[in-house]
Structures are given as C-alpha cells and as structure tokens.
Amino acid sequence: MTELGEATSKASVGSAATDLALGTCVSVDWPYAQVNVNGQVIPLPMVGNLAPVPQQQCWVATLAGKRICLGPAATPSLGTVSDAPTTGTLPVLGDDGVTYQAAYDPNVTTWSTGQRVLMQWAGGPGGGPVVVLNLSANPSTPDPTKPDPPVVGGGTTSHDLWFDPLWSGTQNGSGSSGSGSFWTDQVYSGATTLGAWGYGSSVANTIPDGATITYTGLLVSQQGGTGGNAPTFGLHSLSSRSGTLTVSSAVTSSGGSGEKELPVSFGNALKTGSALGIATDHGGYWIYAPAGVNGSGRLHIKATW
Numbered sequence: 001m002t003e004l005g006e007a008t009s010k011a012s013v014g015s016a017a018t019d020l021a022l023g024t025c026v027s028v029d030w031p032y033a034q035v036n037v038n039g040q041v042i043p044l045p046m047v048g049n050l051a052p053v054p055q056q057q058c059w060v061a062t063l064a065g066k067r068i069c070l071g072p073a074a075t076p077s078l079g080t081v082s083d084a085p086t087t088g089t090l091p092v093l094g095d096d097g098v099t100y101q102a103a104y105d106p107n108v109t110t111w112s113t114g115q116r117v118l119m120q121w122a123g124g125p126g127g128g129p130v131v132v133l134n135l136s137a138n139p140s141t142p143d144p145t146k147p148d149p150p151v152v153g154g155g156t157t158s159h160d161l162w163f164d165p166l167w168s169g170t171q172n173g174s175g176s177s178g179s180g181s182f183w184t185d186q187v188y189s190g191a192t193t194l195g196a197w198g199y200g201s202s203v204a205n206t207i208p209d210g211a212t213i214t215y216t217g218l219l220v221s222q223q224g225g226t227g228g229n230a231p232t233f234g235l236h237s238l239s240s241r242s243g244t245l246t247v248s249s250a251v252t253s254s255g256g257s258g259e260k261e262l263p264v265s266f267g268n269a270l271k272t273g274s275a276l277g278i279a280t281d282h283g284g285y286w287i288y289a290p291a292g293v294n295g296s297g298r299l300h301i302k303a304t305w
Helices: 003-010 202-206 264-272
Strands: 018-029 032-037 040-045 057-063 066-072 078-081 090-094 099-102 116-122 128-135 158-163 167-172 187-189 193-198 212-220 222-227 232-236 248-252 258-262 277-280 285-288 298-304
Touching: 018 066, 032 057, 032 066, 090 116, 090 128, 099 116, 099 128, 158 202, 167 187, 187 193, 187 277, 202 264, 212 264, 232 264, 248 264, 264 298
Parallel strands: none
Antiparallel strands: 018 032, 018 057, 032 040, 040 066, 057 066, 078 090, 078 116, 090 099, 116 128, 158 298, 167 193, 187 285, 193 277, 212 258, 212 298, 222 285, 232 248, 232 277
16 A cells, blocks of 8 residues: 555544645646645645645645645635736736736726626636626625634543654764754764754644643654664754754663653643754664654654643
8 A cells, every 4th residue: 555545544534643734835746746834845745636836835734644735725716806907917806815917808898996806717726817707796695603602611632743843963962062063864863973853833833831741752763873872862942953952851762763752841841842852862873864754753742731
C-alpha cells in the first residue's frame, strides 16, 4: 500500500490523526505541488480534481501523519464593480476583500461602479475570474441560527496532538551552549555536538496556557552514529535556524529510532512559549534524520482543556 493509501485507511473525519491547514502553492511538479506551509516549502502529492495554481492558496491535509495537497482554496463567486472596464477586464472587489481583474461580455456596456455581479472561475478555483451576470440584489440569506448558550462547567476534552518541526540542525559545543553556527540539517547527539528541532510558535498557538499536559514524546529516526552512552534531550528557545543554541533541562533517553517519552514539563514549556524546540545535549554518538525525513523530530503531546 502507498503512503497516501495507508494514511487514508488509518484516518477518519474528525479523528486526531487528521488536520487541515492553508498553504501557498509555489510551483507544480507532477504529481507533486511545492507548497509553502508555515514558512517551509515542501513537496506534497496532489489529490482531487484540480491542481493548485502557483502563488494561490491551497488546502493541505494531514492524514495519519502524511501531508497531501487537496487542491486550490475557494475563490469568491460574488463581488462589486469597483471601477470602469479597461483593456478588456473589469475591476471587481470580491467578497473576500481582494480586487480582481475579471473578464466580461464586451457586448454589455452598462457596467457601473457599485454594481453587484456574479463571477465564475475559468479552469475552476485558482483560474481566472469571469463576470457572468449582473445582480439586481444579493442572493437571499436566512437569518442566522443562534446557538444555544454554552454549558458552564461542562468538563474538559482530551486532545492527542502532533507537531512537525519547521527546521533542524547541529552546532559544535562542549558545554550547554553551541558555537552559533549550524553546519548540517541532521541532529547529532555527541560529546562535542548539540542538535535541535524547532517548532516556532506552533505549539503555543495550539495549546492554551491553562491546558494540562499528560504526555510528551519525540519521534526520532536514527541515520548513523556508533551509539555508546544514552542520548540526552532537553529544551531550547531558538525561533529559527539561527543564533546560539543553548540547551536546558536535559534528560537521558534510550538510543535508536522510535518515539522517546519526555517529561510533561517539556510540553508545559512549549505550550507557554518559554521553549520553542527540543535539543540534544551530548551523550553517546547518535545521528538523527533532519526535520521531515521519516517523521524525525515529530512532537507528540497529549493534553486536556
């Protein structure tokens, strides 16, 4: 079974293994789309009926830990003429707040600023807009349904969360601080090296400060090294792959690949933003795969709020 097929078979709508986010298509290299997600450009297999268009937003789904591109994000169907037509296009302010240069029927000469129009998109979402109809009024909209008031004291909900690292790397250093220069994307744990995976503010933006962390784990994929003493994992506060790497609160773990259980205090530090990633602090000689390779550096947090 392919990775995509395996992920689809394991995931279900609304399960903890599924996630949905917006990215920006950078380019298309069949059958993959290069998509910028949270500042990181990654190749994603495309599914669905439409490929995304470069420089336009697209939907990115995570199914059982595997990311895929679902296609272009929705484009507006309604808009307002914002100026007179020029060079064969009509300026239309879409209901999404973006002004589009739309194609139109040149036989219609009664366009006026402020006129409401219906648009279709040639080639589907992400294609070019075409004005197809003048509207005498907006489509009728029923009164919104008012939700019932929230139930006070309704208890907490358990959340099983995964966070992929945005970057990784290694610096030389014999103490708890590195040299300030990253020289590889791999993460080393050795006598003279400090390595790290960085998550930016993704954990703090997802988990409320008042949440209770019940489990923290780190998935690693060993690519080399000779083993020896147990590796150690701690916390760091670098927001990007730049600056001096300093490690704190390090604890020993087991060697090899797999998910390593870490103290819940690590999850607490990441949820509040006082730490921004997991780092190695010497111990043996272990070399782990870079961020995004074989799931290396994927953070696993269970919490209730």
